[in-house]
Amino acid sequence: MEDVTDESRRPENGFGEKKPEYSLWQNMFYLLKNIYRTDKLYFAFIVLIVPVQIGIIALEAYVPKAVIGGIGVAESLRVYLLSIVYPVLLYLAAKCLYIILDYKLVKGGANQRALYMTYGLNKCVDMDYQAFSSEKGQTLVSRGLALADEGDSTLLVMFGQRCSAFLAGIGGIVFFAGLVTQIHLSLLVCICVSGVIQYYYGERLAEFKEKTVKETRGLRTKMRYVRRAKGNYEYAKDIRLYRIVDLFRDTERKLEGEWECYRRKEKIRDYAGFALTALLIFFRDGLTYFYLMSMFLSGSIQTADFVFLLGITRGISGWLMDLIAQITAIHGDMAPLNDMREYLEYQDSLKRGEGLPVPTRYDIEFKDVWFKYPGSDNCVIKGMSFHIKEGEKVAIVGVNGAGKSTIVGLVIGLLHPCKGEILIGGVNAEEMNINERYALFSAVFQDVHIFPDTVANMVMGSDYEELDLMDVGSSGSDSEKVQTPDEAYRRRKVEEALEKAGLIEMIQALPYGMDTYLGKMSREGAVDLSGGQNQRLVLARAIYRDAPIAILDEPTAALDPIAESEIYERYNQLVKGKTAIFISHRLASTRFCDRIFFIEDGQIMEEGSHEALMRYGGKYKEMFDIQAYYYQDDPEGDKLSASSKGGGESR
């Protein structure tokens, strides 16, 4: 992520700061420190497995030596067989110990991964929404989660194994170097030199791959888009009707050609690496054979020693290759690890656990509020000031993109002004505890999202503590449990909310009533509701919360007129006795509001009651007339002035 300097961005947003680039050693230390802090046993296993690994390699070379060396030397068959049995049993013990320890390492690694995943996901729901929803924030999050989200072979799971392999490599080389130099010093030199060559090549290869990953990012995005679009059910009608099939196939073929080119380059370099290794092994073996043979021919070693030394030489060089592969692998994972650390170490300035006390009256005041989205140059809200009295109901109207939803975001605390102050009950809202601030609102948003949980839990929202994930697949077991009085009370409240939202009959008809799971895709026995029903469900959630301030953001676009007019009635249930903000471009729905703000270009252009604004005859009236036009008994009449028509087109 490049460093963009944008003077208006709040410094606490963090994106402006330089991305941390930790070195390999810093990162290894970071991971090891966290392991030591959270899982001391895992840490111990990483160290413990090292001697076992060295022992196994030694025994693997030693057993054939014992078998061959005993021929004609052992005084009896019994002694001979025992000289084989002991090392074999030792080998068995070491091997079993290794498997168990290795299992402990993978398990420890999996736990670490789960831990980072938990940190990462917690951050998702907790981090400042403004930063979270910005383009940079989304990149930060998706890259930050990638490492913990990948399959089994990631850095986090394998880290312990890689560390121990690394240590065993060093240990093994130090331990057996003496034996190799016994053959010839140049052999040790040869092994080390091939190690260096391999390391160097591995690094170059990793660099090349990293470069390719960067270069192909755009290409891969394109391929993914085409693949998903082709298979997307929602696109199916248009694809068939407009014969878009060929457009997709042509595009895909072109992209695949490009992709193959990159792959071929990678493939050849990968192969070159293998070929290099094979060549190095060729030289190493040649050299080893040469020295061992001359020793054998000069009579300084026997056949058994020949076999043993050959095994050890191969073992050491095998370790070295392993060690190098481990370093290269860990090194290759540094970029995603840096991404993860950047995300986890990101700090916002929201007040959690501290902050000013929540107010007891609920009027809302904007004082010269300015706002622009991070990364954008245009202010969406330009010096807006208004005061909504406690219990007052205000409608915000304006064309799409005028900044209506932004105002709502600012009020709730999802977005933060870059200049000016927002006061709720006279208290500077930015200084409040963020979670207590959220709790002040019963909001219904434009997009309806249904939680993959029971109807009751969906309606209760934050009010329920435990999410019974263990209960996968067996809906409705709640009803069999003994209910605490508190729970019974909450369930009654849910019922009431469902009733007020006009959904109770429908919910009661479900197989498990309000304990039925939602989200067909999430588990067996779960159901999907229709669009209109979902809309009522989110309304029920807002009613249940019964917070002092109600917010309704454009909620009726997809409803038919009768359902629409019915849901307006339902909204009255929600806003009764509350401070309320209502956003809609169906102007008729603003009828039950005390005051209307007409927003244009980030400013309040007109404000007042419907009657007053109609009398004023400004932009609001113009918009209302346009909408009412076809509903008039005589639409051909001259109520629609030429000027208003022109106004419509200039936009």
Next chain:
Amino acid sequence: MKTEATEGTRRQGRINSGLREVWEGFKLLCKIDRSLGRNSILLGFLDAVVPLLAVYMGARVIQVLTSGGDIMRTVFLAITLNLMLSLLAKWVNVQFDYGRMEMWRKKEAAVSDKLMEVDFEVLEDPRTHEKLTWLRETEKFFDYGLPAEAYYAKSIVKGGFTLLIGAIMSARVFKVPLPGVTIPLFLQNTVFIALIAGINVWCVKLAQRGVSQLDELSQSEARPVNLLFSAYWPYWGDYSYGKDTRLYAQKAFKSGIAQVPELLGNVYDRFLGYSASIGVKNAAAQIATMGLVYGFVGVKAYYGLVTAADIILFAGTVTLMMTGLTDSMQNYSKALLNTSYIKVLGEFLNLKSERYQGTLPVEKRDDNEYEIEVKNVSFRYPGSDKYVLKDVNLKLRVGEKLAVVGMNGSGKTTLIKIITRFYDPTEGEITLNGIDIRKFDYQEYLDLFSVVFQDFKLFSFTIAENVAASTTYDEKKVEEALKLVGFEERLRNMPDGICTYIYKDFAESGVEISGGEAQKIAMARALYKGAPFVILDEPTAALDPISEFDIYTRFDSIVQGRTAIYISHRLSSCRFCDDIVVFHEGRVVQRGNHDELIKDTEGKYYELWNAQAQYYKEQQIDVLL
């Protein structure tokens, strides 16, 4: 006795059908990527030969050392042969690995290609969706899918060759009897082989049971957790869900989050624990074999009946044979489980499309004299017994503008799906100029319609490609279409004119457009197509009043004298249609123009109209006063 025999044949049959199923999987693999299929066989062979050759050459060197011969030549031959074969095997291995990596993408491409051409009915069938989701979910377990199939094929081939070549290589040791034992040679060998085989059978059984138990674990425990996890995923990563989580479910999600990794961890732990226990037993078996082998051959060597080289050769070969066998049997079991995946995928890729049965070409007419008639059509979705349309009769007269209104779920959109043959009617028929539409070539028939669906989609390509629905287009015509729908001014602000990419999914330089702008481009696409029938389904639902009005006023220029169907629940938009059809619960309940329909105060139209108009009317009176 008899039952045992049938048991035996049944077993035999099972193995045969098992092999056949694995073979089917391999054929599907070859169908999607032939070279990967070839490489997996070749690599299986090479993977068997390379280590066996190394063992053989190692033994040769020892033999030459102890009993004389041209030592230099042998060593040189050993390491050179090893180099050559490794180079070859690695080459095939790289091809194989890349093939496996690319397999997923190739499979997805094949599936999505298929999805573009299957019948709409299949596409909207929840079972199709379930199947594809199942495939995707199943692939997440590494034991399933086509890349896994390639691996199994390789492993089975490798096991076969290892056993075959290994048997020949190790034969020498069996020819010499154990000294000082009175049992005949044949029996000695039989006992030894039986012992080794016993351990091996135990290993194979263990491996196979392990495979099926792990699979059960993954299906019964890991899958539900995974499903749930994917369902929750957007709530974490997707910002549009962020408002909900912050305002309503933060605590719940936090406790949920805390549980998900733990749940995944538990399942994972059981997997690992189980694998480890199998691992320990396997290691024990292997080392027991090793002990037996060294003992068997060692005793013979002790008495000088076989040489040190024989020990190296025999021990090395038997170890390779044993791991090769266990490995390939384990992978065979996995391949058997994978057949469930292969079957679902294979069936889907082999689906035949019924829509394309019609062959009659559609007559090209410059005068657009096409007449469509809906005759006594009733319709219910497959698998449902509720009629969505009942006895609908409708004639679309040439050049007429027809409005279809009604509440949500009254059957308006379904009617369009029937006319465009996304579905065929359950009862009744639809005719084009008097001929049943099922007889026409489907693609040509579809070319008669320009439809802007309620949930129309634009693609993240250039504006021009979107309008023309093709990579090649007539620039003038594209610009003209965009001008007609009122996109001209916005187009001037686009960085690359009609070659500007929209949205950011495809090109980073893409421009985000508003819902109203998207609407206009979709209409331009319909215009560019220039089909004789224009259908607009709820085109203004997401628009603000001014954009809405803008679209209404352009309606005439968009339709340009073609036959048009306009679907809406916003009745204000019907005013400019000559003919209005009111749908209610799947039936046509009223038909006429606005003035006629509004007079019937008992009718559905009146009810719908007033539900909306009330807000505007009483206010209007105020203003008029």
